[in-house]
Amino acid sequence: MSARSNIVFMGCLLLALGCGGKSTGAAKPPSALPDAIANFDSKGLDLKGGKTDAPNNSDIEAVVCLADGQGECDDASECGTGSYCDKCLHKCLKERLLCEPCDNDNQCQQASNGSVCLPFATGGTYCGRVCLGSGGCPSNYTCETLPGVKDMQCVPKSKSCAPNSGTCKVDGDCPFQSICNPEYGQCVKGCTDDGNCSGGTVCSLGHCVPPCAADADCTTFAAEAKCIADAEGQHHCKIPGGCLGSDECETAETHCDMTLHKCVPGCEVNGDCKDFALECAAGKCQKAGCTANWQCAFYEVCDVPAKTCKPATGLYCAPCNPDDQEVKDCGGKPNACFKFQDQEKNDKGAFCGITCGTDPGGPCPQGWACQELKDDKGASQGKYCLRQCYQKPVTPP
Helix, strand or coil, X not given: CCHHHCCEEECCHXXXXXXXXXXXXXXXXXXXXXXXXXXXXXXXXXXXXXXXXXXXXXXXXXXXXXXXXXXXXXXHHHCCCCEEEECCCCEEEECECCCCECCCHHHECXXXXXXXXXXXXXXXXXXXXXXXXXXXXXXXXXXXXXXXCCCCEEEECCCCCCCCXXXXXXXXXXXXXXXXXXXXXXXXXXXXXXXXXXXXXEEXXXXXXXXXXXHHHCCCCCCCCXXXXXXXXXXXXXXXXXXXXXXXXXXXXXEEECCCCEEEECCCXXXXXXXXXXXXXXXXXXXXXXXXXXXXXXXXXXXXXXXXXXXXXCCCCCECCCCCCCCHHHCCCCCEEXXXXXXXXXXXXXXXXXXXXXCCCCCCCCCCEEEEEECCCCCEEEEEEECCCCCCCCCXX
């Protein structure tokens, strides 16, 4: 490419991804639902394999809406993972787990894959879970083909999910990180963080509940539980000094001892170090080795075999004469000399563009981006390491 091509770089062009805006459309109106959709009347599913009058509920939308309204969703696709859309309330609610009470299929976990809400001959309707074989079901459950149901479902060996048919009464009766649903006496997996909860609730000791306002709101879960605000000011019920996972250990270089359920010194994974420049090795945080240029400081590259950062070599952003056809200031062709302008089209000087490399740690030093330049016909003019060369990097005091 000739140096006389007079390519001029605007400051914004060097950060093309940051120059555009994202348009937003008008709010989507809620889908029209009738005032009432009659639920099917099942006489109970015989889980021993007999006949049933229950239709194939995977083909029926069993929803009863007393009044339609607007809200945050019209479909499950608008809710996060682990949530379903209540089409009457137009709210995203937490999915029902295996053997939890339900009213219709879409409430159940993995409903989109075939899980259905099953009527039980012993009474009540509870979520099944789609399966291919018994290996895909928890202990005390079997994977069965059921009359009137398209996909095989996990069902309890006792053939009952009736209230209090399980083995727990309080959370302490369940394995660690499980909670007891006292309505039907089954241990179920509790939430681990607020991302598992929806509808404005937070994760408090495995339960998705509204944020606590006082310690009295927490004693239901554990007598020693307190209402504690996190770094973002969100209030959760926690046991002081206790932890369910290392993410609750806010002090750097500590982690959660899963036997004691307390934060203790040391690390198990890099995240326990709370510093991207450190890594966990043999239970201690130490300076991390690099695997790519982005892990290094400005104008450094990663020596991948040695896992160390070192200063780059080359004429990156060196001042140059844009009229020199030989591009001597930049080490000669195929390197190039480019004129730069800021966003107000003020001349900011001419600087070298060095061709992108092939190093596995990255094609350019940290702080430079490898960009392909094209002429007005779309033909490639080469790939160069570029940045707004007229801007000086921010350095610590």
